[in-house]
Amino acid sequence: MAALDSKIPEGPLAQKWTKYKASVKQVNPANKKKLDIIVVGTGLSGAGAASALGELGYNVKNFCYQDSPRRAHSVAAQGGINAAKNYQNDGDSVYRLFYDMIKGGDYRAREANVYRAAEVSNQVIDHFTALGVPFARDYGGTLDTRSFGGVQVSRTFYARGQTGQQCLLGCYSSLNRQIKKGNVVMYPRREMLDLVVIDGKARGIITRNLITGEIERHSAHAVVLATGGYGTIYYLSTLAVNSNASAAWKAHKKGAFFANPSFIQIHPTCVPQLNHFQSKLTLMSESLRNDGRIWVPKEKNDKRPANSIPEEDRDYYLERRYPAFGNLVPRDVASRAAKERCDAGYGVGKTGLAVYLDFRDAIRKQGKKAIENKYGNLFEMYKTITGSDPYEEPMMIYPAGHYTMGGLWVDYELMTTIPGLYAIGEANFSDHGANRLGASSLMQAAGDGYFVLPNTICNYLADEIRLPKISTDLPEFADAEKSAVERLKSLLSINGKQTASSFHKRLGKIMWDYCGMTRNEEGLKKALVLLEELRKEFWSDLKVPGKINGVNQELEKAGRVADYLELASLLVTDALDRRESCGAHFREEFQTPDGEALRNDSGYAYVAAWEYAGEGKSHILHKEHLKFEEVELKVRSYK
């Protein structure tokens, strides 16, 4: 395999995207009608891409595993979506947003991609507003914004605590418009089982109809994966419980490199785990840190109720350690600081694995009504889950697995190492480096789907216009279908004793303990051994009832867990390779005397892109060395 070509356009950073668009090959409208594109996933990036490609006149087939495209997990994003509008006159600009993301990502993202994401952010807000997304407004009728972690301007647009839902429903509406026009055909309740590659190019997918169990073949001139992240590798995470990495993993095994898999964001403010049967950790939006103050008691094992602990006995440890950013430090920093306090014995709650997020002062100062306006639904949700009222006593929170900065390697055009296969949104790796800043995932996903991919995919498709509709009778389709069916059969035939979920839970525990908020060499090596053992046990003692035909939710789960068991080893391998701490990847061996991440720019300023080498063989590491032409690499400080 030749060196990775990121295809970054020449020229000054601020002009790359404009110049690229002006010089890219185009497909004329008459030819677009002859081209088929498959989009897998219907979140902000998937539904956005399907709509935008449909508007351009391509024939789009859009797939999702849920019963409706409106349920993709973008729906659960809470706090907001960033854009460099500078509506607050606080000095914001495309450049500042770009700079914040590069710094926030601890200098492990690609400059050109990040700049472009910042550049299209304003178009995203314009588009959503035009689609009728009811963003919060000020009394004069203009759009309101709020602040998020890791930045010092107010650039986050929001719709109370459910911005993701509102943006997703906006995407869903534009998707519906294209479905009505016949430009997009929707295939809900379909799970992608494999990617079909013909003569080195992505030409289709194999799916299972989750109602009938039927195995289906779909062909296209290009395939787009918008399948989200793999945070559920921890079992407990803020993700939807059915979110999975299978589509991306199948593509990886067919030749798409997987980049920076160990970069996983652990979100600092989640409802803590209360018991062993819990299936999910619910996020409490980062926006809460605008008004909530995080603290633990100054004394270990202080069992007094929070409200009885006087001011002088409280340790507002983020404000103490990071006076410049206080409670609004980036997520990786806030998460590690919470873990540090809890590990040191200052944690609160039944398990000691929680810290307080307190709104007392904000309610005193602004009144209950003002706080309710900003966070009403989040407070309600917290109360519903825990039975405790955050207006009366502080929330208890703890970090949980959330967002994966890593993903399929893509070039500037968002194409993977398989020609004709694209990855957008959280499924790719490109924009967030080693740590994502809050409210930039909706921004990037929508930007990729609506504004970037439709402009880059034509560069590939322009050379495909002579290719007629691809037959699904080709041997490559038959082979992919055969191996997909064989795999389902093998899962069904193990006939052991343990459920897929029980394996998933154990996998999650290994990953959380050894490859979670902090990692070290010894633990990672141990994890590799444990994962190997668990994989063997899985393939000899799994129990999946039922058949391939018809609804079989256990079979769905089993397939996803099987893929996770493989991805987990790659994740750990990547964490082992990166002998530095950066962003969310914190190697205990590499830290400053006061416990901050210690980066190694001369050794590790690269994207680790892993190539699948075959069953039982070690992955091959390819390095994309990051060139920083605009930004000077500095120690990331929020003090």
Add this chain to the structure above:
Amino acid sequence: MDLRLKIWRQKDASSQGSFETYPMEDVSPEMSFLEMLDALNKKLVEQGKEPVAFDHDCREGICGSCGMYINGHPHGPVPAVTTCLLSMRYFRDGETIWIEPWRARAFPVIRDLIVDRSAFDKIQTAGGFISVNTGGAPEANSIPVPKKDSDNAFDASICIGCGACVAACKNSSAMLFVSAKISQFALLPQGRIEAKERVRAMVEKMDELGFGSCSNTGACEAECPKQIRLTNIARLNREYYKAF
């Protein structure tokens, strides 16, 4: 606590279904309703039996996937809560819990507690959008919207499309669902331009798909986990009259 579950089991759309009884021991009040069903399914699978099929995904009350009739109420007895967030602390030791799928002609049962809600998507496809192409939008602040209108549009827009309103209605009417989207767009200047075409198309599709009429009993509002208000139905009616 120990519970007795009466769960509707149905192999597929064309099979006859029936209630099966499952004793459920050691249920913790800290579990969510779906975690309780997870525990039941684990037991069933380990016994080599078919687990109970149900739709679920986000488990934080926002995706709208889950939904079942629990003791005669969509999403159970607690107001403003989806099934996934319904805590077992609301049930008593020794209680019998009846669990059924949504029942409506427009939502045929697929298996056990899973129903086909694609009729909702079809209504949205008929007109639940504002026709603007990517790249063609004006600058966001060039369309000022009074805060009050924007807030009211938001309150209507938070529908999660779970189908509880239809399941709660004795007529299986989808009026609350349709009115939420109509209201959201009717209240915003961006949505006014196509208001007439939209309301006609969505209502026509709703009628065609076999949803019943609204007789203003308000069961939908009472059971809606997102507390979408009946005033939206009034607004839908007003928009509909204006559209001809």
